[in-house]
Amino acid sequence: MGTARQTTAEKRPCIWMDAGLVARKYCNNHYDCHSCAFDKAMARKAQSSSNTNRDPAGETRTERILWPQRMQEKTWGQRRCRHTLSGRSTWRLCPYNYECFRCPYDQMLEDALEVAVPAPTGSVEGVEGYAVALDRFYHVGHTWVRVEDGGRVRVGLDDFAYRVFGTPDCFNLPLTGESLRASHAGFQFRRGSDQADVLAPITGTVRALNTRAAEKPFAARRDPYGDGWLMVVEPDNVRKDAKTLKDGDGVLGWIQQEHEMLLQLLNPGAPTYPDGGAVNDVVGHCTGVSWKDLQSAFLRT
Structure with missing residues (x-):
């Protein structure tokens, strides 16, 4: 899928921005996170760094923060499907904890989109x-x-x-x-x-x-x-x-x-x-x- 230049009116937040993990980043890859260079770079960065927290017992623990984890922490009404963010579908909330590979709706849209792309x-x-x-x-x-x-x-x-x-x-x-x-x-x-x-x-x-x-x-x-x-x-x-x-x-x-x-x-x-x-x-x-x-x-x- 191509990456067309976006006008201000067309700009939509990157998943990482919507999750609150980056301050400003707009999606230029049609929310195709699987092939997004930025998404892969951020995932690598999350793997190489960690966020230190304390569990209820007071012991320290480390965790790597990825956008699906942060989105899962949001209240139910804020968990927007990535296809809603992209504009492909009307308002829809994610019922699969952002594990898109498990979502039949995601698979249906991906198949339909790929078939529609001219070859x-x-x-x-x-x-x-x-x-x-x-x-x-x-x-x-x-x-x-x-x-x-x-x-x-x-x-x-x-x-x-x-x-x-x-x-x-x-x-x-x-x-x-x-x-x-x-x-x-x-x-x-x-x-x-x-x-x-x-x-x-x-x-x-x-x-x-x-x-x-x-x-x-x-x-x-x-x-x-x-x-x-x-x-x-x-x-x-x-x-x-x-x-x-x-x-x-x-x-x-x-x-x-x-x-x-x-x-x-x-x-x-x-x-x-x-x-x-x-x-x-x-x-x-x-x-x-x-x-x-x-x-x-x-x-x-």
């Missing part, structure tokens, strides 16, 4: 009939990653995968809040009686799902790099994971190699697709290769 596709090139969006990274298991404002990443299946496996009957996506581990099974799709695991391209926590694409896989197939994205992930270390992904001109050469390997599986010894045209729905049109062979060769599962 424009940059330059797209064709390699042997496969569309390749050049503004993202690719995992060898044919998922793509696009780094977006706020540090989160958007994930989906690439055009090559859809041309090989056709349109899935359904996706089995993880729940928001679940953790993904790079190059381990992250989600599944099914077609008929066959199901395939898909490797997660990045390590992190799922923050939103594209339920429209999950419910209507043909829409994901039609626009794999745009409205067909599948999930939004908050990465643990995007720079580290990106080193294992393919990008730039290297992607085009890799897709060419994948295409040549596919041709060898379908038509050993021949340099062309069996019907001479562009590859499209290998599973539905070619009987000479099994689902398991395609899954092992291209999804690496």
Whole structure:
């Protein structure tokens, strides 16, 4: 999510300011505390310092003050939901002690917000009939990653995968809040009686799902790099994971190699697709290769 410049009338207090822990700070990250650099810096500061108090027995104790703790100390009528602070919702009080990950209302709004955010596709090139969006990274298991404002990443299946496996009957996506581990099974799709695991391209926590694409896989197939994205992930270390992904001109050469390997599986010894045209729905049109062979060769599962 982008950080647009705010006018005086639009300024809204940062959670830390609303909690009374800082004198003056306005939110410039749309109350997306998960990806906020200021929130992370303040949390680190709270971890490195402490506030000394005395318990009823007179013994000294130390505690680290974070904004959720201070907000919990407020009277019930003052515990405003962060979505009320942001203006996304009308007046609402927090019933979950500011543990947003436990709040179904928070999850609903996060999913709706992420789906509403446009995902424009940059330059797209064709390699042997496969569309390749050049503004993202690719995992060898044919998922793509696009780094977006706020540090989160958007994930989906690439055009090559859809041309090989056709349109899935359904996706089995993880729940928001679940953790993904790079190059381990992250989600599944099914077609008929066959199901395939898909490797997660990045390590992190799922923050939103594209339920429209999950419910209507043909829409994901039609626009794999745009409205067909599948999930939004908050990465643990995007720079580290990106080193294992393919990008730039290297992607085009890799897709060419994948295409040549596919041709060898379908038509050993021949340099062309069996019907001479562009590859499209290998599973539905070619009987000479099994689902398991395609899954092992291209999804690496």
